[in-house]
Amino acid sequence: MRTYLGIDLGTANTLVYLKGKGIIINEPSVIAIDQNNGKILHVGIEAKKMIGKTPSNIIAIRPLKDGVIADYDVALVMMKHFITSSIGKLNFLKPTVVVGIPTDATEVERSALKEAALDAGAHRAFLIEEAMGTAIGAGLDVEEASGNMIVDIGGGTTEIAVISLGNIVLSKSIxxxxxxxxxxxxxxxxxxxxxxxxxxxxxxxxxEIGNVFASKDYDELKMDIIGLDVLTGLPKNIELNGEDIREAIEKPVMKIVENIKIAVEATPPELLSDIVNKGICLAGGGAMLKGMKELIEKETLIRVVIAEEPLTCVARGAGMVIDKIDILENLEKNR
Structure with missing residues (x-):
């Protein structure tokens, strides 16, 4: 029996959704390679454990950057590994796969991802914009004549989109x-x-202590870390607090928020009215950053709803859309 997979090939993590079973793989998008002989040592969790702790001949590679393939050969090996792990080595029927991709990916980047999926063993491969996958995975009715706004803060990209009638009305991928x-x-x-x-x-x-919204509770978060003192070359222990980290990450966080505001301002009035009533759907790892929901609400004056299981929305949506092939074909036709 043919299997159907939804894949979120993320810069930080790869998730695989198997139709009928749900999320079956959630591992770092990392491969460990021995440079002396080109041998693949580990993929995923075990490879990530080796980052910064390997001899000079062993390197840990992230084959994706900013949500798209940066090293085709390594990405292909990784995708083959995850597809084989999903369907089993004894399943001779190639799977149909749907893979998430950033909205602003170029034609070259799209072709590379689709080709990698087919070369990795897929029978058919579809691409779905991550914002659409997120919306479907979050349980939004993307086919209704009503506006939905998605903000998906991942590892490499932040996807911002307004969706209505099964189409992406406007989008920003930063x-x-x-x-x-x-x-x-x-x-x-x-x-x-x-x-x-x-x-x-x-x-x-x-x-542990990252936060983006000023509050006494967040300010009082504390954490001890050990790093390398650049002046002495020796290990040094310091204590950090929540206020330190809020200051540290303010610049990239505010860039994200500014782009959300730009998308809100560009939304047609009728759809914006729907979004104000429903709220902005927030997903991805960034949804779990303390205070992100409150910060977006403060800056946009629109309620924010964090998606259920925000880390897995793209993979779940990519898998669920298999039952909505018409949406996939419509998205490909309208690109």
Whole structure:
């Protein structure tokens, strides 16, 4: 029996939705390779554990950047691994797959992703804009004659879109998201404390005490970290608080918010009225950043609703749309 997969091939994580079972894979989009012989050592979780902790001949590669393929060969290996893991090695019928892609992806980037899916073992491959996948995965009725606004803050991109009658009415895809927030934390700690930290530490700081909306509760969040003192070359322990991290990530966060406001201002009045009544649907890892909901509400004066399971919306939507092939074909025709 043929299987149907929805894939969110994200810059930070790859999620796979298997029709009839739900999300079956949620792993980092990372591959560990031995440069001496080109051998693939690990894919996903085990590969991410090796970041910053490997000998010089072993490198951990993220084959996607800003939501699109940056290293085709490595992305192909990763996609093959996840597709095979999803359907099993003994299933000889190739799956039909739907893969999410940023709204502003170029034709070259779209072709590369579709080709990679087919080369990785798909029978048929469809692409769906991540904003549309998010909306469907969040349970919104995208086919009704009513406006829905989606904000999906992922690892590499933030997708902002207004959807009505099964089509994307307007969209903005900006390459500012979770990864840039992590980089801002690393830069802040280096500039303010003369300490170097790695990606994994920055991500942990973001998740534990990261916040974007001033409040006493957030200010009092505290966390101890160990980094490398650039002056002495020795390990150093410092304490960070919520106010520090809010300052550290203010610039990328406000860029995201400004683009949401631009999209709101560009929305046709009738659809904007619908959005005000329903609220803005917020998804992606950024939806879980403390205070993000409140900040967007304050800046747009529109209620914000965080999607159920915000991290898995794109993959679930990509899988669920298999039952709505007409939407997929319509999206491809209208591009």
């Amino acid at each position: 390459r500012i998201a979770g990864d840039e927030i992590d980089e801002s934390i690393m830069e802040y700690i280096k500039d303010k404390h003369n300490i170097l930290i790695g990606e994994k530490t920055a991500e942990r700081i973001k998740m």
